[in-house]
Structure formats: C-alpha cells, structure tokens
Amino acid sequence: MAASIRLKSMLALVTGGGSGIGRAVCHRLSREGASVIVVDVNLQSANDTLQSLSRDLPGQQHAAFTADVSQSDSVRTLMEQIQSCFSAPPRVAINSAGITRDDFLLRLSEESFDSVLSINLKGPFLITQAVARAIVATGQNGGSIVNIGSIVGKVGNLGQCNYAASKAGIEGLTRTTAKELAKFGIRCNTVLPGFISTPMTDKVPQKVLDKFAGMVPLGRLGQPEDVADVCAFLASDDSRYITGASIEVTGGLHM
Ligand code: NAP
Numbered sequence: 063m064a065a066s067i068r069l070k071s072m073l074a075l076v077t078g079g080g081s082g083i084g085r086a087v088c089h090r091l092s093r094e095g096a097s098v099i100v101v102d103v104n105l106q107s108a109n110d111t112l113q114s115l116s117r118d119l120p121g122q123q124h125a126a127f128t129a130d131v132s133q134s135d136s137v138r139t140l141m142e143q144i145q146s147c148f149s150a151p152p153r154v155a156i157n158s159a160g161i162t163r164d165d166f167l168l169r170l171s172e173e174s175f176d177s178v179l180s181i182n183l184k185g186p187f188l189i190t191q192a193v194a195r196a197i198v199a200t201g202q203n204g205g206s207i208v209n210i211g212s213i214v215g216k217v218g219n220l221g222q223c224n225y226a227a228s229k230a231g232i233e234g235l236t237r238t239t240a241k242e243l244a245k246f247g248i249r250c251n252t253v254l255p256g257f258i259s260t261p262m263t264d265k266v267p268q269k270v271l272d273k274f275a276g277m278v279p280l281g282r283l284g285q286p287e288d289v290a291d292v293c294a295f296l297a298s299d300d301s302r303y304i305t306g307a308s309i310e311v312t313g314g315l316h317m
Contacts, residue, residue, distance in 0.1 A: 068298035070095035070119060075144070075152040077131050077189060078159030080107025082260030083210060086286030087156050090294045092116040092124065099144060099152060100126040102159070123148075131159045131185030132177075141192050151196030153205045154297040157186035160210065160228075162262060164221040175224040182228035183235065190239055194248055203247030208296045209236050210289070211252040213312050229254075233308050240306035249305035251296045256312030258284040279314030 074091045078084035080102030092098045092115040100115075102108035105128035112126040125147050129140040144152065160182045163174035186209050197205045214222055215229030233252050240250040257263060257274045263283075266274075275283050289311050295301050296309070310316075 067095040067119070068294070068300060069154070071121065072096040072154055072297070073099065073148055073150060073152045074154035074156065074297060075099040075101060075189070075193065076156045076158060077101045077129075077185065078157075078210075079111050079126075080104050082158075082262055083255065083258060083286045083289045084156070084158035085111045086290035087158060087293045088115060090287070090290040091154070091156075091297060092122065093118075094294055094298070095119045095122065096154065096297075097122050097148075098124045099148075100124065101129050101131070101140060102126075103128060103130050131157075131189055132180035134188055137188045137192050141196060145196075150200065152193055153197060154208075155189055155193045155205075156208045156210070156293050156297070157189055158210045159185055160262070162222065162225050162265075164225070166221050167223050170224060178224040179228050179231070182225065183231040186232060187235060190235070190250070194239070194243055194246070197248060198246050205243075205246070205248035206297050206301070207236075207239065207243075207248065207250040208293050209250070209252045210293075211236075211254045211308065213254045213256045213310060213316055216254065217316050236308070237306045244305060249296075249301070251301070251304060251306070252308040253289060253292050253296070254308050254310045254312065255289050256284055256310070256315040258286060258289060258311075260286055277315060278312070279317070282313065284311060284313060 074096040079088045079100035100108045100111045108126035130136040211232040212229040214226045236252045
C-alpha cells in the first residue's frame, strides 16, 4: 500500500536515527515526503540510515549528523550544522535516542543511573529546547515534538529503576513543554512502546522475549514500524488537536 504524503516540505529531525525505532521513523517520515535529519551518536549507523531513505519527491534533502544528545555543546553544534545545511529549522523532532543500563536497585551503580537519565531524559530536554528556540526565532508558529517514552515508565520493570525513572520523567517533560509551547503552535506528545524487536531488546534472552510475547494480548512483540507509524501520525497535521498526550503502542500490554 502506498504511504500517504502528509509531510511534504517538512524538515524532521530524528535522534537515535541510526537504529531500531529511530531508523524506522526516518524511513516512514521520508516516505511521507519529509526531509529527514538523521542524528545518532554513531555516525556510521546514521549514514547507513541516510543511504536507505526515500527520495521520491522533488526537493527532498536528507542529512546525517553525529551528536551526543546528552551534551549541550554537542546539541549546539548539531543545530549550527543544521542551520548551515537547511534554510529553516526542523518543525518536527522525534526523540528516540535512548539506552538501558539494567541492574537491580540494590546493585545499580550511580554511573548507570546518571548515564540513563542523561541520555533518555536530559537528551530530549536539550533537543526540545534547541528546536523550539529555533522555531520561535523564525516568528512563524508550528511544530511537533514526539518523545519516545516507554510503558515501563508507567508500570515499572524489574532491574530498570533508572530506565523507568527516565521514561516517567519524559511524560512530565512532555506535558509541561506541551503547555508552554502551545502558544507557538508547537505540539508535544509521548509515545509509549511496549516490547519492540530492536537491537535494544536483542540483549534480552529469547526465552524472556517469548514470555513477554505471551503476555501481549495481540500475541506478538512489536516491530519498529508499529511505533514509527504512530510517530508519523503525531508529526502530521492529522493529529493537529492532540498535545500533551501519551499514546501506548504495546499490543494491549498492561491495559
Ligand atoms: P536502539 O536500537 O538501541 O536505538 C537507539 C539509538 O540511539 C542507537 O543508535 C544508539 O546508538 C543511539 N544513542 C544512544 N545514545 C545516544 C546519544 N547519547 N546521543 C545520540 N544517540 C544515541 O533502541 P530502540 O529499541 O530503537 O529504542 C529507541 C527508543 O525507544 C529509546 O528511547 C528506547 O528507550 C525506547 N523504547 C524502546 C523499546 C523497545 O522495546 N525496543 C520499548 C520502549 C521504549 P548506539 O547503538 O551507538 O548506542
């Protein structure tokens, strides 16, 4: 089935675009006509995504940059690079960069707690702030920020108190930025995936994944495309009256 073209002439930035959900989002947005800025800490994987993007529409221009979303200097440099490549700032930003450093609370190191909070929570803060500032500076309203949270932020998960805290924090960040940025026509929403097959979940033993799949009412683990489709909807004008929302993409887990 041909994808709809809802994002023609839209410039979209996707963090974590070199892998998993972020890569699927880049593919989906480019098929919908967006020009995509692929951002990842790993430049090779960002470039691999860049090579695989759709270029079917005239004027579609994609780019890949390396950045560490947890570092303000790196995000500042990223925005300068974008400014030198494109005539206007991105109006869509999807924050998908994220990590896990799992361990039980009684053993979890301070370093593992800090690194997960820095990348998963401070990263979306820095990107949202930078993109929103750039949009506001144009004097022209309009934009959509989509943060990838997790169902784990709502329900918790053994061995993931750092990750669950970061993902719960994302929802508070998003609801607040939604309130503050509404007057600039910038919508902010969170997507809460359940268990999605990506390199992140490749670390989980197969028998554990099989157990999780058995708990999902729809009977399977999610695919990155299941999440990307919802991100494309939230990026597009089809979701024009939705802001501050959290949308679960879990196959019905934890309802
Ligand atoms: P993934 O395949 O590991 O992709 C994450 C990407 O982010 C990787 O390319 C990673 O690079 C990059 N990254 C890591 N640290 C970064 C940094 N400081 N700056 C920029 N990029 C960085 O994971 P995924 O499963 O697609 O996860 C995407 C998002 O969905 C994450 O926020 C995750 O928490 C969330 N999520 C995933 C699931 C799931 O089941 N997969 C469920 C709920 C939520 P490296 O590989 O080089 O580290």
